[in-house]
Amino acid sequence: MTDERDAPELRRLGLEPADLDGHTIEQLTDYLDAGRMPADPTIDDSAGCRLALDALERLHAVTGRLMADDEAAEPEADESWVDRVLSGIVLDARSGRRIPIDSPSPVADLGITEGAVRGLVRAAENSIPGVLVGRCRLDGDIEQPGAPVRVLLDASVPYGDPISDVVQRLRAEVGVRLRAHTELNVTGIDIVIRDVRDPSSWSEEDRG
Amino acid sequence: MTELQQPSLAAQIESALRSAPGVRSVYRSGSLVSNLIGRGAAALGLGDGDEPLVAVMRDGESASVEASIAVDSAQSTTETVRSAQTVVERVLGAAGVEMSEIRLTVVHVQEP
Amino acid sequence: MDVRRSSNALERADDAIVAGRAMDGDVAAFAVLVRRYTPMMRAYTHRMLNASADVDDIVQEAFVTAWQRLPELDDPAKVKSWLMRIVSRRAVDRLRATRPAVDIDDLEQPAPSHASPSRIAEAKAEVQALGAALNELPEGQRECWVLREIGGYSYDEIAEELDIPVSTARGLLARARKYIIVRMEEWR
Numbered sequence: 001m002t003d004e005r006d007a008p009e010l011r012r013l014g015l016e017p018a019d020l021d022g023h024t025i026e027q028l029t030d031y032l033d034a035g036r037m038p039a040d041p042t043i044d045d046s047a048g049c050r051l052a053l054d055a056l057e058r059l060h061a062v063t064g065r066l067m068a069d070d071e072a073a074e075p076e077a078d079e080s081w082v083d084r085v086l087s088g089i090v091l092d093a094r095s096g097r098r099i100p101i102d103s104p105s106p107v108a109d110l111g112i113t114e115g116a117v118r119g120l121v122r123a124a125e126n127s128i129p130g131v132l133v134g135r136c137r138l139d140g141d142i143e144q145p146g147a148p149v150r151v152l153l154d155a156s157v158p159y160g161d162p163i164s165d166v167v168q169r170l171r172a173e174v175g176v177r178l179r180a181h182t183e184l185n186v187t188g189i190d191i192v193i194r195d196v197r198d199p200s201s202w203s204e205e206d207r208g
Numbered sequence: 209m210t211e212l213q214q215p216s217l218a219a220q221i222e223s224a225l226r227s228a229p230g231v232r233s234v235y236r237s238g239s240l241v242s243n244l245i246g247r248g249a250a251a252l253g254l255g256d257g258d259e260p261l262v263a264v265m266r267d268g269e270s271a272s273v274e275a276s277i278a279v280d281s282a283q284s285t286t287e288t289v290r291s292a293q294t295v296v297e298r299v300l301g302a303a304g305v306e307m308s309e310i311r312l313t314v315v316h317v318q319e320p
Numbered sequence: 321m322d323v324r325r326s327s328n329a330l331e332r333a334d335d336a337i338v339a340g341r342a343m344d345g346d347v348a349a350f351a352v353l354v355r356r357y358t359p360m361m362r363a364y365t366h367r368m369l370n371a372s373a374d375v376d377d378i379v380q381e382a383f384v385t386a387w388q389r390l391p392e393l394d395d396p397a398k399v400k401s402w403l404m405r406i407v408s409r410r411a412v413d414r415l416r417a418t419r420p421a422v423d424i425d426d427l428e429q430p431a432p433s434h435a436s437p438s439r440i441a442e443a444k445a446e447v448q449a450l451g452a453a454l455n456e457l458p459e460g461q462r463e464c465w466v467l468r469e470i471g472g473y474s475y476d477e478i479a480e481e482l483d484i485p486v487s488t489a490r491g492l493l494a495r496a497r498k499y500i501i502v503r504m505e506e507w508r
Binding site for chain 3: 013015024025026029052055056058059060062063065066067069070071072073074075076077081082084085086088095115118119122130132133134135136154155156194195197
Binding site for chain 2: 098120
């Protein structure tokens, strides 16, 4: 039986059901994970349970600090490590589908890869300082001449200029490049802003 | 009967392609090179030295050609690749070979 | 545009942008992910293995797998937890390759350390106490604990990862928690 007037410090922490008014540590962990909802008076009113819950919460907090400390204690990835990782990679993925380019000659089969077009789209960022293009996708049957295609891309923009202006410029730049280098029937260019970057994070290279 | 052509015709085509207006690099045909910012083109696809990058399949008096190229962003890719086709045709013509088929794929559009 | 020019802006860009470019084939962006998450992945692998010998191999293999499988990542913003899962799988594979199966009946008892807490700040001592307690746990309990508390795996996922019944996973986790709590209390 619990005595509500027991000062918690005087009780020894016990972790078996006998100490926890019939509950298990597992149940208390699940209760904490659920944010103590819905409230369970058989737990909340049990001094033994409260002691154990406190210990579990402390453990949770310490675990968070352990993870942070562990990570901080690890050496940063230096250039030789990065090289080691990259050397294990086969640099041959991502060319994607082949987009046809028309030729009057019946024996010619001309084309440009989807990967090359994505690279083009991404290069639009060079025309607008501070903008970074992330993922880019071409939606539609690009292997079929004239088929409608939507271009979808993620972008990161610098804090400061109105986002809609930046998006408009980016959209225009992407459009110019697609028209210059492909025969795609682009019906739309959808831009999703993922990230607005703080100007203090810019370097000299970002400015203009 | 088709057989792989001796390197010389393929090598001629390769060097003609490299000097075609707007063409920056020639890659091994069928290689899946894509956007590789920071990795010099020299690091990839430029062959083991002896093997030709351009694939030429000879069949009697005609040949089919396949090549992958990187082009300049300053010109229209459409125009660049069409003129590359013309260049190849000329090389074959000069060798007295008819071009039965040509497959050219742009794998990279290079910014300045 | 070369790697140098992109590196400062890209280095600070958020995960969604960086992973998005990497999945499109941008090696410079992938290198950003390598620099950003190598310490975290090394730290996690250390905890799982409780030894430093194979950590770098495992983390490198995880990145190679990640590069190949990036196109499968639905939401590039989730690349961090996705990378954790990949390295976790690799670490567990390594563990399983070098020891017999994990069994709830494994009666191996943890070997308590007899080191006494030194005169360091209490907060730091707590973290060290937890670290020491983890080192003392038998393998099966430690793995379950690391997967759950650091990896964020569900009980079902732990069971699948370690190829054990869910009840075994729950049992190992309960034992691990009790041991750790008791050890942590001893240090207070």
